[in-house]
Amino acid sequence: MKEQHDWITRGDLSLFYKLHQEDKGNWYTNKFHLTSYAGALYDPNGLIYYKGWYYIFFQNCPFSDERLIPSWGLYMTTDFIHYDYQGLTITPSCQYDKDGAYSGHAFIEAGQLYFYYSGLVQLQEELETTFVMKAQLNLKKQTTRKTMLFGQDLSVYSGYFHDPMIFEKNGGHYMLNGAQSKHKKGLISLYGAEDRKLMVWHSVHPLEWPNLSHLEPLRVEAPGYIKDNGNDNEYLYFSTVAKTKGLEGRKTWYQKGKFNKIMEFESHGPLKLFDKGLDFYAPQFFQNCPNQNITLGWLGNPASKISKTLPNNWLSQLSLPREVTWVNGVMYQQPANQLKKLRVKTLSWGKKITYPNGLIEIKVDQIEKDDFFLKIHNSKHEALQVTYQKGLLEINRTDMTLKDAFNLPPLQKIAIDKINNLRLLVDRSCLEIFINDGEHSVSVLFYVLNHTTIETDLTGGEAYQLKGFSLQEENTLFLNSLNH
Numbered sequence: 179m180k181e182q183h184d185w186i187t188r189g190d191l192s193l194f195y196k197l198h199q200e201d202k203g204n205w206y207t208n209k210f211h212l213t214s215y216a217g218a219l220y221d222p223n224g225l226i227y228y229k230g231w232y233y234i235f236f237q238n239c240p241f242s243d244e245r246l247i248p249s250w251g252l253y254m255t256t257d258f259i260h261y262d263y264q265g266l267t268i269t270p271s272c273q274y275d276k277d278g279a280y281s282g283h284a285f286i287e288a289g290q291l292y293f294y295y296s297g298l299v300q301l302q303e304e305l306e307t308t309f310v311m312k313a314q315l316n317l318k319k320q321t322t323r324k325t326m327l328f329g330q331d332l333s334v335y336s337g338y339f340h341d342p343m344i345f346e347k348n349g350g351h352y353m354l355n356g357a358q359s360k361h362k363k364g365l366i367s368l369y370g371a372e373d374r375k376l377m378v379w380h381s382v383h384p385l386e387w388p389n390l391s392h393l394e395p396l397r398v399e400a401p402g403y404i405k406d407n408g409n410d411n412e413y414l415y416f417s418t419v420a421k422t423k424g425l426e427g428r429k430t431w432y433q434k435g436k437f438n439k440i441m442e443f444e445s446h447g448p449l450k451l452f453d454k455g456l457d458f459y460a461p462q463f464f465q466n467c468p469n470q471n472i473t474l475g476w477l478g479n480p481a482s483k484i485s486k487t488l489p490n491n492w493l494s495q496l497s498l499p500r501e502v503t504w505v506n507g508v509m510y511q512q513p514a515n516q517l518k519k520l521r522v523k524t525l526s527w528g529k530k531i532t533y534p535n536g537l538i539e540i541k542v543d544q545i546e547k548d549d550f551f552l553k554i555h556n557s558k559h560e561a562l563q564v565t566y567q568k569g570l571l572e573i574n575r576t577d578m579t580l581k582d583a584f585n586l587p588p589l590q591k592i593a594i595d596k597i598n599n600l601r602l603l604v605d606r607s608c609l610e611i612f613i614n615d616g617e618h619s620v621s622v623l624f625y626v627l628n629h630t631t632i633e634t635d636l637t638g639g640e641a642y643q644l645k646g647f648s649l650q651e652e653n654t655l656f657l658n659s660l661n662h
Contacts, residue, residue, distance in 0.1 A: 209646030212494035221460035226284035265654035306337035364395030400460035455621035580625035
């Protein structure tokens with residue numbers, strides 16, 4: 179393990195390769211959820227569709243299982259089945275991001291692709307500041323050019339001011355940042371661009387509305403904005419750090435509303451959870467995406483230290499790409515249609531369904547029962563159990579191979595009035611559940627070694643053996659430089 183997690187050099191590539199090889203024997207490593215080449219993986223970054231490719235950046239701490247001096251790793255795909263790993267693209271390399279290249283978004287300007295991110299600088303042990311950075315990549319030359327746009331206003335905000343996202347509204351360009359006030363109150367910062375090249379920015383005002391205030395967040399993280407192309411509905415989405423300790427204190431929300439002419443956000447309806455599991459955080463939508471609204475999140479929780487329980491110390495993944503539709507202001511999520519190509523074989527449905535490789539999809543289009551169960555287990559009957567009874571969906575992790583009462587809470591109960599249909603995609607150590615055509619999604623991490631069987635009392639379902647993604651990996655490091 180490297181002692182100083184700063185200023186990565188090409189000399190470190192051999193270490194990344196060694197760590198990558200060590201992880202290959204880990205059965206829990208997921209096969210159709212993207213993981214890092216080496217080290218910890220966190221939030222998705224810079225999601226965009228550009229010139230025929232989906233760009234999927236992610237927070238990566240290649241030396242560590244913790245969020246220490248992160249960089250941006252990059253996967254690219256045309257179909258969400260075959261992926262090319264391009265290496266580490268944005269790394270801590272200058273005085274404005276020396277302690278981490280934190281999250282951000284992509285934006286197309288005059289046909290050119292740019293990335294905005296938070297550069298972190300640690301001032302003292304418990305005091306930090308951030309700079310909003312703008313970067314452009316050259317994939318062929320494997321270079322990254324950076325510009326520092328502005329530093330946070332420490333007279334208004336605490337050291338937390340992260341995750342810039344650019345959008346257009348009312349004829350102008352605006353930037354969201356997740357933030358915390360000097361009085362330890364979570365909010366969303368709104369800046370406006372003063373020039374067409376988006377190089378000069380000014381503060382407009384913090385975004386506050388009653389529903390956000392009721393949450394009483396200590397911090398707001400990873401904010402985003404999206405429009406429903408079918409009508410004029412607008413949505414903000416964001417993650418919050420609450421006063422509540424533990425995994426329950428970190429959740430992701432979305433809010434239907436509208437920006438008015440003076441760029442105040444007017445909420446229309448209640449706040450809703452993006453995902454009802456404890457293992458989902460910091461999603462983004464792909465920008466510039468044709469004919470689909472597709473989102474990806476991180477299957478993890480910032481309050482969790484689950485890596486300490488696991489073999490090889492790092493195991494984290496992004497969610498499946500999810501296609502989003504909006505119905506009366508409610509977000510419906512389903513696995514992107516492209517993922518049906520992961521199905522390799524139809525399995526016989528019954529009370530016991532076996533699958534040899536730890537990868538399976540379950541689909542039940544019509545559920546008549548008011549209560550049911552599904553149990554994922556191995557030959558030792560170590561198991562994860564999902565039950566539904568009296569309007570409560572229960573995730574039971576008490577009988578897994580690996581247990582961790584804090585980081586993998588044994589029981590989670592989720593209120594859902596009626597379950598009419600569901601779809602589960604089960605990977606080696608995570609599953610995603612989509613209920614009632616995607617009105618509810620539930621993400622779950624679980625650790626049952628060599629699971630090969632699902633038992634259930636549901637009838638009339640479909641089961642598919644799945645295969646993993648196809649990966650091409652290039653262990654490389656982009657040369658980063660600062661524009662002056």
